[in-house]
Amino acid sequence: MPSIHPTAIIEKGATLGESVIIGPFCHIGPGATIGEGTELKASVCVYGNTSIGSQCVVWPGAVLGGDPQDLKFAGEDSRLVIGDRNEIRENVTIHKGTDVDTGVTLIGNDNLIMAYAHIAHDCVIGNHVIITNAVQLAGHIHVEDHASIGGASAVHHFVTIGAYAFVAGMTRVVRDVPPFMFVEGNPAEVRSINSVAIKRHKLGTDALDAIKHAWKLLYKNRAEGEGVGQTAAGLAELRATYPDQPQVQRVIAAIDRAAAGTHGRYRESLRTDKKFKNPVK
Numbered sequence: 001m002p003s004i005h006p007t008a009i010i011e012k013g014a015t016l017g018e019s020v021i022i023g024p025f026c027h028i029g030p031g032a033t034i035g036e037g038t039e040l041k042a043s044v045c046v047y048g049n050t051s052i053g054s055q056c057v058v059w060p061g062a063v064l065g066g067d068p069q070d071l072k073f074a075g076e077d078s079r080l081v082i083g084d085r086n087e088i089r090e091n092v093t094i095h096k097g098t099d100v101d102t103g104v105t106l107i108g109n110d111n112l113i114m115a116y117a118h119i120a121h122d123c124v125i126g127n128h129v130i131i132t133n134a135v136q137l138a139g140h141i142h143v144e145d146h147a148s149i150g151g152a153s154a155v156h157h158f159v160t161i162g163a164y165a166f167v168a169g170m171t172r173v174v175r176d177v178p179p180f181m182f183v184e185g186n187p188a189e190v191r192s193i194n195s196v197a198i199k200r201h202k203l204g205t206d207a208l209d210a211i212k213h214a215w216k217l218l219y220k221n222r223a224e225g226e227g228v229g230q231t232a233a234g235l236a237e238l239r240a241t242y243p244d245q246p247q248v249q250r251v252i253a254a255i256d257r258a259a260a261g262t263h264g265r266y267r268e269s270l271r272t273d274k275k276f277k278n279p280v281k
Helices: 195-200 205-223 231-241 246-260 266-270
Strands: 050-052 063-066 079-082 093-095 104-107 181-184 189-193
Touching (some): 050 063, 063 079, 079 093, 093 104, 189 195, 205 231, 231 246
Parallel strands (some): 050 079, 063 093
Antiparallel strands (some): 181 189
8 A cells, every 4th residue: 555645745646556665745747657666755746657567766946847848749648657766856857758769768677867958859878877966868868778878967858879889977068978988078989898897797708898899999099090080990890800899890780870860860850750840939
């Protein structure tokens, strides 16, 4: 049976699972669903059309499922879906989707979203992702499994951050980040591989060596003045050397997609909406 503090407001039409804990001054809107064992600490606002899975913890000041900060949003019936075992810290804001995308902002399972982070409309966050303090994600961003984003980083809309990638703190990300890579700077540049994640998740020595070789061919040699402009040659060598190596193939696919995209953002090339809307009618 849910435990609801007497100062909390639960609107008619909200659904609470077993063992849900709703702390003081929370507001749960009509149509919102809170899964079994999830705890809302205090002063959490969950708007309608938001679904939160089981065993999540949401800390004070978080606002989940608010309207997108997008001039194209016209009140359409969109949603925010949050999976299981997520921890959402103080004053995080996550907005629901828009009909120029899938209409859903999606947060997977087992993620840590730290204080003051913002996740905008139509973002898709995978599983086991760490989003640190004050990270700002614009709309339509995809963050793949096991990626980490350092504090106060800002990510341009439609960017894809690849699996096991690491974005250093205070980084400006305007292009897709390949999987397994470590990026830093303004704008972001690939500095090395994310060897910590590769080792932590026990992907193996062969994978580590292959990813390191890919980084050397595609980034390290170019940074040192060797092989400038030879990205295509590097990709060709990687395809020939590692035709069946799954991690290297993921790196190659990500770079191919980014190159085919708009301004280095693959998903930007898929957008069908008008890019700008004049707020003055």
